[in-house]
Amino acid sequence: MTTTQSILTILAVVLATMLTRFLPFLIFPEGKTPPAPVTYLGTVLPYAVIGLLVVYCLKDAVFTAWHGLPELIAIAFIVVLHKWRKNTLLSIAAGTVLYMVLVQNFFVSITT
Amino acid sequence: MKRKALKAAFPYTLPICVGFLFLGISYGFLMRSKGFSFVYPLCTSLFIFAGSMEFVTVELLLSAFHPLHAFLLALMVNARHLFYGLSMLQKYRGTGWKKLYLIFGMCDESFSINCTVTPPPDVDKGWFMFFVTLLNHIYWVTGATLGALLGYFIHFDTTGIEFVMTALFVVMFINQWEESKDHRPALAGLGCSLLCLVVFGSSQFIVPSMALIVLSFLLGRRKLEQEANQ
Numbered sequence: 001m002t003t004t005q006s007i008l009t010i011l012a013v014v015l016a017t018m019l020t021r022f023l024p025f026l027i028f029p030e031g032k033t034p035p036a037p038v039t040y041l042g043t044v045l046p047y048a049v050i051g052l053l054v055v056y057c058l059k060d061a062v063f064t065a066w067h068g069l070p071e072l073i074a075i076a077f078i079v080v081l082h083k084w085r086k087n088t089l090l091s092i093a094a095g096t097v098l099y100m101v102l103v104q105n106f107f108v109s110i111t112t
Numbered sequence: 113m114k115r116k117a118l119k120a121a122f123p124y125t126l127p128i129c130v131g132f133l134f135l136g137i138s139y140g141f142l143m144r145s146k147g148f149s150f151v152y153p154l155c156t157s158l159f160i161f162a163g164s165m166e167f168v169t170v171e172l173l174l175s176a177f178h179p180l181h182a183f184l185l186a187l188m189v190n191a192r193h194l195f196y197g198l199s200m201l202q203k204y205r206g207t208g209w210k211k212l213y214l215i216f217g218m219c220d221e222s223f224s225i226n227c228t229v230t231p232p233p234d235v236d237k238g239w240f241m242f243f244v245t246l247l248n249h250i251y252w253v254t255g256a257t258l259g260a261l262l263g264y265f266i267h268f269d270t271t272g273i274e275f276v277m278t279a280l281f282v283v284m285f286i287n288q289w290e291e292s293k294d295h296r297p298a299l300a301g302l303g304c305s306l307l308c309l310v311v312f313g314s315s316q317f318i319v320p321s322m323a324l325i326v327l328s329f330l331l332g333r334r335k336l337e338q339e340a341n342q
Contacts, residue, residue, distance in 0.1 A: 005177040006152075012179040013169050014159045016186035017193070021218050024197030025204070025211075034198055040333050041326065042195030044297035048325045049189060050285045051301025053164060055321075057278035059314040074275060075282050082286050089134050095279040096138075100272035 070107045074099035117239035120231050125247040128221045132248065135163060136255015137262065138276045143170055144263025145270040157256035161219055161249060164284075165189045166256075167277040181318070188322045196223045203227070207238035217245040219252075300328055 001009070028034060061068035078095035085091070140153040152173075156166045165186050172182050196218055203226065204211050214226075222245045231240040289298055304324040308317040 001173060001177050006173050008179050009172055009177065009182050010152075010156060010160070010169065012183040013156075013165060013172070013186040016183045017160050017162050017165060017190050018216065020187060020190040020193035021197060021215050024194055024201060025215055028198070028201055037330060037333060039195075039198070041329055042192075042198060044300075044329050045195070045325075046192040047288050047292065047297035048301030048304070048329070049192065050281055050288055051298050051303075052305045052318075052321055052325065053168070053189065053281045054278070054285055055302065055305035055309055056168070056318065057281060059309055059317065062309070063314060071275070071278065075278070078279055078282050079286060082283055088283050088287070089131060091283045092135075092138075092276060092279040095282070096273065096276045099275040099279075100270075103272040104269055 066107055070099060070102040073102060113236050114239055114243075117231070117235050118243045120235045121240050121243035121247060124225050124229055125244055125251070128225075128248050129251045132221070132251035133255040133258075135280070136252050137259035138273075139163070139166060140256040140259025140261070141263045141270075142167075142259075142273055142276060143256075144260040145273055146170060146174060148173070148260070150257055150260035150264075153256040153260045154253065157253045158249075161217055161252065162186075162190055162193075163219065163252070164281070167280070170274075170277075175315075184322070185318055188318075192220075193218060196220075196227075199223075199227060203237075203241070207241070210238050210242045214241055214245055217249050219248065222248045296332075297329070300332075301325055304328060 024034075058068055058071055061071045074095050077098050078091050081094055082088075082091040136157065139157070140150065143153045143156075144150065148170075153166075156169055160166050160169065168185065168189060169182075172178075172185070197215070200214075200218070200223070204214050207214060218226075225244045225248075226241045229244075231237055285298065289295060292298075305317070305321040308321040308324060311317070312320050
């Protein structure tokens, strides 16, 4: 990707992000209430989008020779650790380190 | 008035400070390890200021140029802001020029503080929310830039560091799972995405997934209403 293309990509992301933040204030300026389906989507979408993002992160791993085995091990580790300690930053840090150790030492030939 | 609001806002942002510096540093370091100059994380953290989408943007910048896809993905990932906005319509009212910045900087963390915390009566509400947003913004940009700068000096095998994004989302998924009784929305998100990944393949599945998720919620809502009416 060229620098111009990178800037355009970032601009597209900025534009979409700002649209999601400013739109409600533009549509409902003074005390207008949003329709029921919109409010409903607001309560359920945040949960579904995180699921989508997890799958998005794993989209390429599934189709490699290991079929996402190192990812699966690291995720299982994060789930157990997070249920146990309930410390968000610890779970993220330890999970990432474990994954890096796995792909650098045990799943080397295929991931590089 | 400003100083008082800043003093009142600061303690609430401290936990965010720790989290943002840590995640921001990881984000900046990740971008640097993928070959980007520190200007990239500086700009994305400053202008996008939506953590999860910034991680996804790294992925977008490393794949083929497709701005419409980037736009749609950002819309979907950040759709939750629409509903933050709907909840803040009243609260942000009457804050003058600060309202523009409050809306611009409405990330999850700033929203969660501004939505739930009522500042003491002698503190100006507008300035309080302004400083909550500004401090969080500063922590995040500082973390991201610092992480990228560290990347110039610290060298080690960074293979697999991109997993920090997966770890972040897995932990967010667990947190959300634990705080809600109804797991159907989370499962719908996972299920629809997995189904579309299998059907459409890894480069094409995002937009169909989004469409399927929204569709299933709209149909599901109608069904829930019918059941309630019977």
